[in-house]
Amino acid sequence: MDKVREHIASLFKLSEGQASIFLSEFTRKEFKKNDIFMESGKICNKIGLIERGLMKCVFNKNGDEIIFEFAFENNFISDYYSFLTNTPSAKEIRCIEDTTVYVITRESLERLGRDHPFIESMSGQMNQMLFLKMHDRLKSSLLDSAVERYIKLISERSDLVQRIPQYLIASYLNIKPETVSRIRKKYII
C-alpha cells in the first residue's frame, strides 16, 4: 500500500500522517478479470483506489458499451456522480485485468470527515479535479473530430494506449473500432 499512500499524499498535499488516516478506512479487495466492481442501476456507495490492475467504467447505450473512463494503478475508481447525487448509477464498473483495489464506503468516509477536517478539503480538491477533467473532455467532444481526438489521446495518454485494446480505446473516444483502424492507417505507421 506504500506506493498508493505516497501517491495520495502528493496528489492532495497531505502529510504522511494524514495519508495514513485517510487510507486506514480502506479495505483491500481482489478482483479477477471481468469481475464487476459496481453494478449499473445501484447507488454507488463506495470509492476504490487501485493498487494494481485496470478497470473500465462504462455506459450502456442500447446494448453496446461506451467507455466513460479507465482507471489503473493509483487511480480512484467510482461512479462519483452517483455517489454525490445519491442516484442510481447509469454506469457499470468492471475489471479489464486482475485488479487489487482498496475500497472505502460512504459511511466510513463520512465518519472520517467528521473527525478530520482535512478530509473536507480533499473532497473539495477532488471535485475541482473532476470538474477540470470533465471540462476537458466536454471541450474536446465539442471541438475535435474523431481524428483529432485519437491523435490527442495517443500523444497524451500513451500509457493507456499501450495497455488497452484498440476497440476499448475506440469506445472511450466514442468512435467505432473500424474507424480507429482507418485513422491509424491514414495517419500513423
Added chain:
Amino acid sequence: MDKVREHIASLFKLSEGQASIFLSEFTRKEFKKNDIFMESGKICNKIGLIERGLMKCVFNKNGDEIIFEFAFENNFISDYYSFLTNTPSAKEIRCIEDTTVYVITRESLERLGRDHPFIESMSGQMNQMLFLKMHDRLKSSLLDSAVERYIKLISERSDLVQRIPQYLIASYLNIKPETVSRIRKKYII
C-alpha cells in the same frame, strides 16, 4: 441586489449575514448588448453574478462560435476553468442582451476567503455543481443524438429556448441551425 442575495443564500445555504459578506466585494457593472465581458486569450480573473440580462460564453472553432454556456439572472458567469487553472481562456464571454452584473475579482475573493472560512466551503460546493453539470453534458454528448439533445433541451430548459434565438440554441447543442430547423419540422409543430 436583494433578489441575487436571496438566490445565493439559498443556493449555498448561507445565512443572510454570510450572503451579505460574500456580496460586499462585488462591484456592479453595466454592459450593452454585444459588449464583451471577458476576452479570449486572457486569464480569467473575475466572476460575474448577473442581476439582469443574458450572456453567452463561447469557444471559437476556426472562425465560428460554439456556445459553451448561457448565463442570465442569478447565474454566475466566468471562465471558471481559466480562473482555477490560471491559464489563458479559450472562451469569450459576450452579452446577448443589455446586462447588469456584479463582479468580484480573484484578489477580492481570495482576501474574503482568508477572512471567512465559509467561502472555502462555497468554493467546494461550486466545484461540485460544476462537476455535475459538466458530467451531465458530457454524458449527453456521448449518448444522445442531435434530435435527442434538442428534445431534452426544449423540455428541460424552456426558459432558455424562449429567450434565445434558434441559431444560438443550435450552437449550444453543437448542431447547425439548418439541422435544428429540420428537427423542429419533423418532431414539433
Added chain:
DNA sequence: CACCTTTATTGATCAAGGTCAACGAATTAC
C-alpha cells in the same frame, strides 16, 4: 501444436448531420 476465441483490418454501403445557396419572414434602421 492445433483449435478456438478475440481483436484488427479492409471493402462496400448507409445514415446523420454538415455545407452551400436561395428565399422569405421578421426586425431594425433610416
Added chain:
DNA sequence: GTAATTCGTTGACCTTGATCAATAAAGGTG
C-alpha cells in the same frame, strides 16, 4: 414606409463516421 440586416426554412448535395460482412492476425487453452 422603405431599405437593410438578421434569422429561419427549404432543397440539393457532400462528408464523416457508422454499419455490415468477410478475412486476417493474435492470443489463449486443451
